[in-house]
């Protein structure tokens with residue numbers, strides 16, 4: 001029998017934890033019990049409410065439930081990563097605690113998996129709960145991402161995903177710390193399948209991603225997936241250099257021959273020389289920023305997260 005690990009990052013979800021556990025429990029009792037063993041991993045990402053107490057209570061009653069308790073809030077991406085590190089199943093399913101990722105589609109995930117897909121991605125149908133700003137933002141984000149990314153991007157792909165064991169093992173080899181889990185999974189490749197689902201409103205509590213945080217997330221995604229934002233500075237420099245070199249040559253020709261006589265002033269010539277030098281500097285800046293950014297992240301060498309305990 002195959003074992004499936006369900007990974008749930010939790011940050012102040014005391015109202016949702018019983019609900020999601022109940023939903024998973026019922027799903028398994030009614031439909032999946034005979035085909036798949038279940039493991040549930042709650043990763044408590046520094047909750048300050050009673051989330052951890054509830055998880056411990058559930059884990060006491062149901063031995064299939066495990067938990068990781070972070071010493072503070074490390075963010076959802078790291079929490080998910082910790083769950084993937086810890087899971088023991090033949091596949092894992094990562095989902096939010098707030099019931100926006102409906103458990104009803106899990107059978108569809110599992111079906112795709114058994115049909116041979118190694119990564120099954122939950123794709124969100126349009127959600128009524130999103131404001132116009134968020135919808136435009138996401139449209140724009142995917143537009144840019146598709147343009148700059150080295151890997152194929154699926155619009156409205158969510159974190160609601162199933163990973164086969166091979167993907168989990170490959171994922172666990174990735175060392176970088178400033179991470180967007182789904183970006184890394186996309187980067188890994190493997191055979192990918194899609195399951196559509198309708199994301200409802202958040203059931204209880206407040207969404208913890210403010211608009212500002214979402215923008216930061218989008219920027220990190222772009223930067224971690226592609227070097228284009230940095231290359232732009234370099235490109236600009238290259239453009240300026242290519243523009244100013246013929247211009248300077250033309251000025252020289254104009255000054256020392258009689259084909260044209262535009263009579264460029266000394267300051268005009270100086271401006272072109274300056275432009276040329278600025279172009280060079282921009283190119284160097286683009287290169288330097290790129291190297292420094294990488295060296296910085298790689299050299300920190302901190303553990304990615306600190307768990308208080310694992311059960």
Ligand code: UDP
Nearest residue numbers: 009010011045075076079096097207208209
């Ligand atoms: N979450 C987390 N750490 C955080 C923020 C959120 O583990 O710092 C969890 C949260 O408990 C939930 C999931 O990540 O299970 C998604 O969070 P949320 O619903 O706030 O995000 P959204 O649905 O707006 O993307």
Ligand code: MG
Nearest residue numbers: 096098100202
């Ligand atoms: Mg949510």
